[in-house]
Amino acid sequence: MFILPLDTIHEGSMKFLYIQLILMQVNSDKILKRVLFAASLVILLIAAAMVFSLFKGSLPSISRFGWGFLFSPEWDPTQGREHYGALLFIVGTLLTSVVALIIALPLAFFTSLFVAEYFRGTKIATIVSTLVDLLAGIPSIIYGLWGFYMLRPFIVTLGLSPQGFGVLTSALVLAIMVVPYATSLSNNTIMMVPNELKEAAYSLGATRLEVIRNVILPSARSGMTASYILAFGRAIGETLAVTMLIGNENIIPKGLCSTGNTMASVIANQFGEASGLQLSSLIEIGLLLFVMTTLINAAGKYIIKKIA
Amino acid sequence: MDQTTTLNKKYISTLSDKDDIGNLLIRSRKLKDRLFKIAAMFFSFITIAMVFLIIGSLLAKGLKQINWAFFTQVAPDTFSAMMAKSSGQVIPGGIVNGILGSIYLVALASAMAVPFGILIGVYIYENSKKRYAAIIRDIADILQGVPSIVIGIIAYIWIVVPLTKGYSVFAGSVALAIMMLPLIVRSTEESLKMVPETLKEAAIALGTPYYKVILRVLIPSSFSGLMGGILLAISRVLGETAPLMLTTLGNPQVNWHIEKPVSAVPLLIWQFYNDPNMVDLIWSSAVFLMGFVLILNLASRWICAKKKI
Amino acid sequence: MTEMNDKKDDSILSIEHLSIRYSDDKLAVKDVSAKVKKKTITAIMGPSGCGKTTLLRAINRMHELYPDIHTEGKIMLGDENIYDMSTINLRRRIGMVFQRPNPFPTMSIYDNVIAGYKLNGIHLKRSERDEIVERSLKNVALWDEVKDSLHSRGNFLSGGQQQRLCVARTLAFKPKIILLDEPTSALDPISTAKIEDLLVELKQEYTIILVTHNMSQAARISDNAMFMYLGELVEYDSTKDMFTNPRDPRTEAYLTGKFG
The missing domain is CATH 1.10.3720.10 (MetI-like)
Incomplete structure (x- = not known):
């Protein structure tokens, strides 16, 4: 980077550049913070969806056997008397x-x-x-x-x-x-x-x-x-x-x-x-x-x- | 109140020789002490012997089958394996479909898990005081403890049934990615914590914007820790079999289609295990898998140990 | 060089040509001979790394906890060489108080005081135990402060109180000699003064050997003083004589603050 003598730049444009630079940084900061937060949601979603999917997939079995599922020692896949x-x-x-x-x-x-x-x-x-x-x-x-x-x-x-x-x-x-x-x-x-x-x-x-x-x-x-x-x-x-x-x-x-x-x-x-x-x-x-x-x-x- | 000057002489007593601890008691205490140390050495020896027993017996059985074809040809069918076995020859063919499949699966899984894992790790590190971040960390810990077979069921429900309508590379890599994610999240957070606070403060004091502090200071200075964590996560999922059984099934040929089944080294071992003609291939594949996993494991350890700033 | 050794009198401990070498062949203690008088306070002084702590720990063989240590010479306790005794009975006779207060955090105050008995598997009747606890805590002037919370853990105690509890733990085991390794270096001035008063009281009955960094502490409470430098016992004399009229130029340099 080389430095221009101050007087060659218009004061106003200098200020403008500076403000833009700060705005850019603020924006980047905001974007990064949002990206990080969004990523954290991913793991939350995975965990929630995991519980949901397991539960949904179990529903037929749960509604059929209820709590008895936990206490029955029988596992019989024979058609008709499942x-x-x-x-x-x-x-x-x-x-x-x-x-x-x-x-x-x-x-x-x-x-x-x-x-x-x-x-x-x-x-x-x-x-x-x-x-x-x-x-x-x-x-x-x-x-x-x-x-x-x-x-x-x-x-x-x-x-x-x-x-x-x-x-x-x-x-x-x-x-x-x-x-x-x-x-x-x-x-x-x-x-x-x-x-x-x-x-x-x-x-x-x-x-x-x-x-x-x-x-x-x-x-x-x-x-x-x-x-x-x-x-x-x-x-x-x-x-x-x-x-x-x-x-x-x-x-x-x-x-x-x-x-x-x-x-x-x-x-x-x-x-x-x-x-x-x-x-x-x-x-x-x-x-x-x-x-x-x-x-x-x-x-x-x-x-x-x-x-x- | 200054009590020390009121010290009462009658309270003070010193030892007389009759108070000595008897030789018998001393001897029994020393004996117990020695026996306990022997027990510690004995059980540690058993633990270590197990390591050598497992690795050693695998090497002894598996090395002889490893040859060039092992790395270049796909797994043989039962018939040719049986013919070779009955004539006492080395089984033809190799496990190249499994090797390429494993690489494919792990690469795809890493592509999904690594970026998210690092971002989430950075998020937890940056917001470590917030309750929400603590919850995210706890969720990562819970995910890490979920049995791999359950992750397999999840990938089956999410991908195999609705998306690829059948076993697929994609489903398998999603399962592996879910397993890798919490490992990378936690290792990222841990290695960021190792970065000295002063380094961060120095960067902030220079007016560096926040995102640059993260991208230019935090991540580069914990880079080896991040790499170590990623390698460790890869070494953990590379040997996973159970979730792949529910998601990618296996494939006798090399496959590059993301929506088609693919093989993997652990899946091939499972297949060989179920086929009495393939016994020799089991051991060589197992040696290959174990060697690969352990080398990655040691490499990640080595990288992590080197990162001390 | 060591004036004290010539005076034939009631010594309790006699260090004879003691040398201690660490694994890297560094001599921590070089051919030290000294006699410690009964019921006195003996201070060991010297700049850090001079071997004073090693010498102190050698007196109840705590230095043997480090690996690869080599010890030559004798330390006579009465007519027994401590290196021929069992460490169990040796440490019973020679107790130790450490630099930082270290009461056992998982034990109650009561159990801390009788920890010596518990650790050594000595069974006492309840009344005996109660008596020992009360006596020991009174001796260190801690009884009134903790008598209502004897069975709770001592983590609410201040640093000075904790250190007095550690002295009580040592006293409870009825030692003849008490070794203290810079016992006040982690304490505030008021707690330090209390400990110093306590030590002066205790010498009525016990022999006290104290390592200290603090020259004024040595001057205040000790009867005799050793000055060690680079593992050597440079000078051993009555405290008064050493402070008013050091024989060795190195002692003088230390006492006048030239090094240390």
Whole structure:
């Protein structure tokens, strides 16, 4: 840019230019603010339309079965005596997820302590936490394959079930899948416990275990709880790995080694060929899944917000 | 009231040696301490062993099938796979229809999700004190937690039924875009937060208009964070199978029509998995998919780690 | 160089040729020998990075919390070398108060006072516990302020009150020696004065070793003073002598504000 001597420009035109420049800026600012706001509406619309579409798609099923849908264990697509109930899928989903969480808990809990306390700040802790995070990156279908070809034969060898399918097999794979979700937030909350507090406990003669039990865990408890809740939410919505391992039998599981079916799996298995009332019932299961995961995640987020 | 001068001698007592903590108690406490540490190392070891077990067994089984044809030919039909298998040969063909399909789907999904994701992220960052922005952020968090199969149902209802009247690239990419959107929104907001406030203030103090502050200062200085977030979102949806089963179905050929079905690597794996003749292809495709996803994942991490200003 | 060590008298703690090295081969404490007298206040002074905090922490082996630390020499508590004792009983005899008040935020005031017993798995009868809590809080002149809210968390306490609570927590465990690492550096002048008064009272029964940045604090309350520089114990003398007649030019330079 070069500068003209002032007197070569007419004063009036100078002022005019300046005003125009300001106007341009004001306009651009306004436009950008509006664009940003409009974009924010998009996500709002998506969420609202999602709830609306799921609900609308479920209407035939809702008006036919009402609340009974939640409590009926029957899933019968036979023409003429069609009847759909979600109970066995709800039980299957909750059972696999709870068992998965129980298996994942010691893994996640101790791995968090390893990374955030025992070996905090060392190279080995970085390596371990990176490897654990990699678990979150592996696609669901690969977990399914691994479970099907590696874990399932092992379950058969142990004699736990003849085919190796079932709740336990799915839960074992789910557990590995949710460990990274359960650890990452736990690591952060453990690391946030102030060093001064730990030193105070050490100075009173506490061993490391006693410091962990009396100082670290009380401070980090709510954050760790939140991370396990979020991991549970993950497990509930997991589809493919479970579909490949649960056995897809429409029964309420009788035990850990029993086969069963989950909400996500029945959708994956039947959605393609379904129509009419069956399709609507599958969409209602999707709606239930949406509501369940949203409530669970909201609970986890609420706890996190309370700490922060 | 100055109490410190009224210190009463009878309140004071020091330790006598009989107050020592007994050796037995000390030994049991130290033992518990040691056992707990061993437990921590043991369970961490199991977790890490799982990573190696999964990745290792995949590599061991899948590498041998990966060859040039794997990347240049479409998936074989059952018959030719069966013939090759019975004569002990490598299965002919590859997964090029899946690779191109995955790229197509993810590119289209990114084209939809990235601009909106960044705009919404900037909006939340700029209005972080407003209640409405907090609600938008919560909605992004909720969307992030919605199971992918439910997103598949949504894209089916929105696109497959009314718009493309059948399984299509478009439906699949909409499903992936809905999954990417909240990830990008949150990573954008987080990386904008890392930009030092002073940098922004300096720009404003120079009389820079608001929109230029955002476009010229905020976005460039958080660029690597944004890129990292986008790569991470891509790596998350690249392996998604469930929503694609309800939206794009699969296609034995390479397809470029947006309203037609397309294949994707995870869909091919699902197809191979359901066909006993294709076992060898399952593993090679799985290795390919996992390698691709994990490399993207590590790359996004690396980029994010480098962004420290 | 260290005048105090020659006086044979009732010392409680004897540091003998103590050297402490960090992982990067940096000597934090160089061959320090000193005897600490019973029921006195001993101040450790010196510019930052001189090793005074490391020396203090070495006295109840808190320095071992850092990885890769190498310690040579002995510290005798009575006729026992503390490096042969269990840290549990050592830290019971030698308590510590830190730079920033650090009461346990998840415990009530009451539980904070008896935290030592709780942490060490020592079971006390209710009456014993009550007595210890009351006595310890009275000793730090906090009893009247908190006696009605013993079972609530102490986050409403001021910084000075929190620090006194931390002293009470240390006293409750009946130590012989109390180590304080710049205990007033995070406090306002009024709270500082209260803590200083408290320390002077406490020396009737306890031996107090205090790291301080604040020369006037050392002059006000300590009986003896150590001056450390670059890990070396340059001078150790009665406070009065050191302040009126420093032997070493480095001590003089420090006391007159040439560095630090």
